[in-house]
Amino acid sequence: MSVKLVLKNPRGNHLMKNLIAELLVNLAEKEAQTNDIAARLGALEVVVTALLGGLDAPQRQALVDNVETEVDRYRKNMNANVYTPELLQHHLQRLLSQAS
Secondary structure: OOOOOOOOHHHHHHHHHHHHHHHHHHHHHHHHHHHHHHHHHHHHHHHHHHHHOOOOOOHHHOOOOOOOOHHOOOOOOOOOOOOOOOHHHHHHHHHHHHOO
């Protein structure tokens, strides 16, 4: 035989509902910020791809070499909590190869 103990506390339920509502609002705000950042990055990708597409092969290679140098310098100074150098390198390679 088991006994369930149910506490009815209307005030506690109200507080819980308010907390959940506040968390949902915060989540929606974070999602909106994420969508905005994604749109900005997409726009930047279009611009960079267009700029790279206008370069001839030697200019493009010189730019790639300069970017790789800057990435190496950045790796030495970066905060590991931001994102990994490998992730940065992956996205740079993807961007730079689109214009080839």
